[in-house]
Amino acid sequence: MTVDRDPSPKFSEYAHPERLVSTGWLAEHLNDQGLVVVESDEDVLLYETGHIPGAVKLDWHTDLNDPVQRDYVSAERFAELLRERGISPDTTVVIYGDKNNWWAAYALWVFTLFGHDDVRLLDGGRATWEAEGREYTLDQPAVAAADYPVPVRDDSVVRAFKDDVLAHLGSPLIDVRSPEEYDGSRTTAPAYPEEGALRAGHIPSAQNVPWGKAAAEDGTFRSVPELDAIYRDGAGLKDGDDIIAYCRIGERSSHTWFVLHHLLGFENVRNYDGSWTEWGSAVRVPIVTGAEPGEVPLVASR
């Protein structure tokens, strides 16, 4: 870790307090050596309308996804992206974005896939920075290219594929989509584009915990007691559980992955990034409709 952690008392109750920084802390550390601030938004133009001074932009779709195959970019490309943004392996990266850090959490999860060590979220993201009237700039930062050796992407620890989910049936699954997507009345989030799942519903036994529940009204993360009430009391998660979270394309569930792993301390949490757009179009995988989780079929189809 290059830059000291944010000692805010709020974060000390979380399992991994070093994964969050507050807006106040960031404002004071913007010029720290070894720190790079990255903006990652749903809206590809938002950065251009004004961003935190010195922040570089990383777009979840045009930068992090492979343009041809449905997968993340190659390790070579990832290294190139980080070099261009002045990030080296020992850089402290702070990511922030719009919509409760939805896409910032997604970027953080992709950084984790590629093994970047010190990557943190700005608690509250753009909304909190703005609400506090903090500075934005239109200036593009002058970035000195850094050295980033080609990393090894490890898909085995925080990422789950469809076959992993089939093998996992019977263990906790968290569906973080809206209730309407979960019960099968629609395949996309309300007010979101159709992304082509042929069937609607959810994976049998999955508990529905819409991702946004983890954020308070002001966009910052809820406290541990509040999160425990949602995920332990509400969704029945217990210490030691092996958990897979999914949504529609794996972005909202990255946010929940962050909460379960870094804030609540569950050790084994994977994000199924194929999510509903894969499961809802796959042949002979079990699906349940309606508001109840449903039963795991005795013989899961393979």
Add this chain to the structure above:
Amino acid sequence: MSDTPALPEALAEIQQDFLDLGVKDRLQLLLEFSNELPALPERYAEHPDLLEQVVECQSPVFIFVEVTEGRVHLHATAPRESPTTRGFASIIAQGLEGLTVEDALAVPDDYPQTIGLVEAVSPLRIRGMTALLGRAKRQIREKVGA
């Protein structure tokens, strides 16, 4: 492409302006369009019921088409924090402004895919503009009973 009808002038110009730029500069041009989206005329600002939401867009965007003396006018509104969607709406509004009904309906449905923005903003996002154009054309048809 020589056998397709020529694009209306404004749309052709917008297309050329984007294609003349590199991918990064196209985003800047889209931002300019975003900033140019005019506020709704007051008569619609007070009548949200008249506006139709383009649900295919990631952000809340509402449109309303007027046809006066055979000419098309598109009004649109989208929040400041959704500059991409505002940019899409602004391009369609400026491109359709003052066209005859016939010319507006003849605008190719795949126009949004032809202005060099697919690679700049991603195919997923460009679908929002395609839906916006489609809904605008449907409203025009409804207005003139075509």
